[in-house]
Amino acid sequence: MGLLVEGQWQDKWYDTDSSDGKFKRESAQLRNWVTADGTAGPSGDAGFKAESGRYHLYVSLACPWAHRTLIFRKLKELENHIGVSVVSPEMLSNGWSFNTSTGSTGDELFGSEFLHQIYTRHKADYSGRVTVPVLWCKQTHRIVSNESSEIIRMFNTAFNGITGNHDDYYPAPLQTMIDRVNGLVYYNINNGVYKAGFATTQAAYEEAYNGVFMALDSVEKILENNRYLVGDRITEADWRLFTTLVRFDAVYHGHFKCNRQRLEEFSNISNYLRELFQWPGVVDTVDLHHIKRHYYFSHNTINPSRIVPAGPAIDFAREHNRTRLPAVHTS
Numbered sequence: 191m192g193l194l195v196e197g198q199w200q201d202k203w204y205d206t207d208s209s210d211g212k213f214k215r216e217s218a219q220l221r222n223w224v225t226a227d228g229t230a231g232p233s234g235d236a237g238f239k240a241e242s243g244r245y246h247l248y249v250s251l252a253c254p255w256a257h258r259t260l261i262f263r264k265l266k267e268l269e270n271h272i273g274v275s276v277v278s279p280e281m282l283s284n285g286w287s288f289n290t291s292t293g294s295t296g297d298e299l300f301g302s303e304f305l306h307q308i309y310t311r312h313k314a315d316y317s318g319r320v321t322v323p324v325l326w327c328k329q330t331h332r333i334v335s336n337e338s339s340e341i342i343r344m345f346n347t348a349f350n351g352i353t354g355n356h357d358d359y360y361p362a363p364l365q366t367m368i369d370r371v372n373g374l375v376y377y378n379i380n381n382g383v384y385k386a387g388f389a390t391t392q393a394a395y396e397e398a399y400n401g402v403f404m405a406l407d408s409v410e411k412i413l414e415n416n417r418y419l420v421g422d423r424i425t426e427a428d429w430r431l432f433t434t435l436v437r438f439d440a441v442y443h444g445h446f447k448c449n450r451q452r453l454e455e456f457s458n459i460s461n462y463l464r465e466l467f468q469w470p471g472v473v474d475t476v477d478l479h480h481i482k483r484h485y486y487f488s489h490n491t492i493n494p495s496r497i498v499p500a501g502p503a504i505d506f507a508r509e510h511n512r513t514r515l516p517a518v519h520t521s
């Protein structure tokens with residue numbers, strides 16, 4: 191675990207001393223957009239036109255942010271158009287690695303040893319954390335983006351002309367609502383579990399813990415009468431929540447101490463989670479071995495023994511009751 195400082199790797203854990211024990215996530219720095227015609231997106235430079243075979247994704251199967259991009263690649267039928275390299279779940283003193291003996295596919299483009307070499311290939315004197323996901327452009331030899339929330343928006347529309355898949359997970363009439371729900375879910379749940387897990391004071395931990403369960407209680411209520419988070423169709427908001435939910439009982443409940451209750455004890459959330467898990471193609475994006483191995487093995491300030499728990503035994507493939515609520519298709 192560490193970061194690049196002017197192109198040099200430094201092995202360093204997160205600094206929480208200057209923030210009263212609170213974990214502060216660094217904003218992603220690389221924010222260009224792939225667009226259908228190569229014009230600039232909402233931020234960054236123009237010149238990244240959607241083309242088959244031009245882009246490559248670097249992901250961890252353990253990471254909830256990277257997981258979003260894998261789900262969108264799957265749902266939007268981009269697998270034959272955008273390649274993927276998977277890092278090892280073990281994120282140790284050199285950060286994310288391409289060690290094939292511990293579960294990486296290897297770096298399919300350059301055969302690098304570590305992900306930080308992709309960042310310095312992009313910019314030799316790069317400074318900042320080396321995070322997944324990364325969307326790489328093979329034509330310009332640059333990182334397009336390392337921000338998952340924006341990569342999924344690109345995948346949602348930019349390649350529609352190539353794939354013929356027009357399913358829309360961020361439809362114009364629902365955007366305001368989706369943004370509002372994303373805000374609550376990101377702050378309290380997606381990032382909330384990390385704020386609880388990486389807190390180094392009791393007060394910072396409890397504040398995050400309370401936020402996690404306040405928001406889960408609200409989600410449980412929403413899902414009582416609504417099939418999905420924003421009305422009766424599945425949207426980006428659901429997939430952004432899903433990647434945290436699917437890790438919750440296996441990792442966040444124990445390792446990050448979010449243990450007021452397990453998600454299995456929330457009736458609506460657990461049924462909803464199973465529906466999303468069983469969505470066509472999604473199961474292929476979930477790897478609980480990588481998930482557990484990453485958190486319990488890599489965070490040695492939290493779990494120095496590196497013992498990976500054997501449980502819990504949860505069957506996400508068992509029946510759910512969500513068909514009792516109406517739903518419409520995304521496209």
Ligand SMILES: N[C@@H](CCC(=O)N[C@@H](CS)C(=O)NCC(=O)O)C(=O)O
Pocket residue numbers: 191192193217218252253254255256319320321322323336337338339
């Ligand atoms: N804003 C980023 C966050 C990505 C992120 O923090 N990824 C984690 C893995 S779950 C990571 O690579 N952390 C390495 C580090 O912080 O050094 C996104 O959503 O794409």
